Amino acid sequence: MTVLGCIADDFTGATDLAGLLARSGVRVSLRIGVPDGPPEDAAAFEVIALKIRTAPVEDAVSQALAALDWLKKAGAERFFWKYCSTFDSTDHGNIGPVAEALMDRIGATQTIYCPAFPENGRSIFMGNLFVGQQPLAESPMKDHPLTPMRDSNLVRLLAPQVKRDVGLVDRLTVARGADALRAALADAPPHVIVDAVADEDLTTIATACRDFGLMTGGSAVAAPLPDLYRAADLIGDEAEAPAPTAPDAGAVILSGSCSAMTRKQVAAYDGPKFKLDPLTLDSDGPQAALDWLVAQDLADAPLIYATAEPDEVRAAQDKLGTAQAGEIVEQALARCARSARESGARRFVVAGGETSGAVTQALGVARLEIGPEIAPGVPWCFATSDGHDIAITLKSGNFGSEGFFAEALEKL
Ligand SMILES: Nc1ncnc2c1ncn2[C@@H]1O[C@H](COP(=O)(O)OP(=O)(O)O)[C@@H](O)[C@H]1O
Numbered sequence: 205m206t207v208l209g210c211i212a213d214d215f216t217g218a219t220d221l222a223g224l225l226a227r228s229g230v231r232v233s234l235r236i237g238v239p240d241g242p243p244e245d246a247a248a249f250e251v252i253a254l255k256i257r258t259a260p261v262e263d264a265v266s267q268a269l270a271a272l273d274w275l276k277k278a279g280a281e282r283f284f285w286k287y288c289s290t291f292d293s294t295d296h297g298n299i300g301p302v303a304e305a306l307m308d309r310i311g312a313t314q315t316i317y318c319p320a321f322p323e324n325g326r327s328i329f330m331g332n333l334f335v336g337q338q339p340l341a342e343s344p345m346k347d348h349p350l351t352p353m354r355d356s357n358l359v360r361l362l363a364p365q366v367k368r369d370v371g372l373v374d375r376l377t378v379a380r381g382a383d384a385l386r387a388a389l390a391d392a393p394p395h396v397i398v399d400a401v402a403d404e405d406l407t408t409i410a411t412a413c414r415d416f417g418l419m420t421g422g423s424a425v426a427a428p429l430p431d432l433y434r435a436a437d438l439i440g441d442e443a444e445a446p447a448p449t450a451p452d453a454g455a456v457i458l459s460g461s462c463s464a465m466t467r468k469q470v471a472a473y474d475g476p477k478f479k480l481d482p483l484t485l486d487s488d489g490p491q492a493a494l495d496w497l498v499a500q501d502l503a504d505a506p507l508i509y510a511t512a513e514p515d516e517v518r519a520a521q522d523k524l525g526t527a528q529a530g531e532i533v534e535q536a537l538a539r540c541a542r543s544a545r546e547s548g549a550r551r552f553v554v555a556g557g558e559t560s561g562a563v564t565q566a567l568g569v570a571r572l573e574i575g576p577e578i579a580p581g582v583p584w585c586f587a588t589s590d591g592h593d594i595a596i597t598l599k600s601g602n603f604g605s606e607g608f609f610a611e612a613l614e615k616l
């Protein structure tokens with residue numbers, strides 16, 4: 205039976221959350237989209253990956269509510285709403301409207317918001333979110349194409365997204381421990397931003413909010429929950445993860461992320477590489493890439509990437525339109541994923557949130573079991589694709605170190 209039901213607003217974010225929950229040894233199951241049928245073989249920790257970060261608000265809310273209803277049927281009474289550790293959203297949503305709709309549906313009168321992820325450099329102090337040493341609005345997130353973050357203050361960012369009041373419990377209170385935090389929450393409004401600068405703060409927050417009907421945040425504030433549930437006998441041995449067997453076969457790396465960290469990872473990769481150009485794809489299609497791929501030895505883990513510097517991306521977007529350029533690249537990488545599988549690839553390394561959506565869809569992956577973590581927030585996952593056991597990892601644009609691709613392959 206499911207103890208914690210989680211809803212993530214994108215695919216890489218979902219594997220990030222699932223990976224952090226799985227650190228404590230519990231079985232975590234990730235579903236791509238709301239499953240059609242009733243819950244079967246539900247794990248103690250279920251994560252539903254949606255693609256609603258930038259969807260119209262009504263769509264995002266209705267998909268999140270459908271996910272909630274499915275998780276309730278799986279037995280969950282506690283829920284977690286996962287969004288980006290950089291609070292990617294606009295004045296309209298979707299962080300606030302989804303949280304408010306989930307609260308209303310489960311009858312929760314208060315929830316907390318904590319996107320802090322200290323291991324990946326995201327911290328919150330006095331309600332202000334930092335990315336490394338930079339305030340959010342001075343970080344590269346200020347130029348995000350869809351959700352440019354131009355304010356660093358989470359109270360101000362959330363307020364226009366919700367109907368009810370927003371408050372803050374700051375680090376000075378969190379540092380005094382779970383009882384002090386509980387007392388502060390008792391006097392706080394329905395939506396509460398909670399500061400956290402270190403993992404100990406996250407444990408304090410998870411302890412104080414363990415029995416909330418709904419918690420919201422990045423992945424890191426959920427990470428202490430399995431151990432807290434174990435200590436409270438809310439989960440038993442059946443929640444432990446079975447030892448997964450990694451398929452031992454060829455690998456392919458597919459990168460459609462143009463984030464700063466992915467650009468370094470592509471540059472640092474020593475194996476065979478093929479660069480996709482959106483303009484060539486538009487005129488000639490992906491055949492050249494498919495021909496190159498089929499000639500590769502999958503034991504060498506070939507990399508196909510569209511990853512490019514911002515000026516190249518802009519040039520392609522100016523000629524093709526932003527959505528069309530993205531779509532062409534995603535479809536090409538999706539075709540490459542299928543072709544690699546037909547050639548025997550059983551290990552897939554994918555970089556980029558949207559790219560991960562396109563590749564998992566092309567591979568027909570519906571459910572993932574979570575395996576070993578490669579880097580903070582990036583686990584290997586195990587699934588079946590067209591009847592084959594595969595291992596796949598979905599990397600957020602800004603996660604992982606420069607050697608991520610090689611590290612991922614060494615980890616299995
Ligand atoms: N060279 C390029 N020119 C234009 N768009 C590109 C290029 N390379 C990738 N893209 C598109 O940019 C988007 C990157 O988003 P995503 O995969 O979510 O990465 P991230 O997680 O880093 O944001 C995708 O839609 C991808 O198809």
Ligand SMILES: O=C(O)[C@@H](O)C(=O)COP(=O)(O)O
Nearest residue numbers: 216217220288289557600601
């Ligand atoms: O919380 C995070 O930072 C990640 O889990 C995440 O959601 C990143 O999104 P993308 O960079 O768009 O993959």
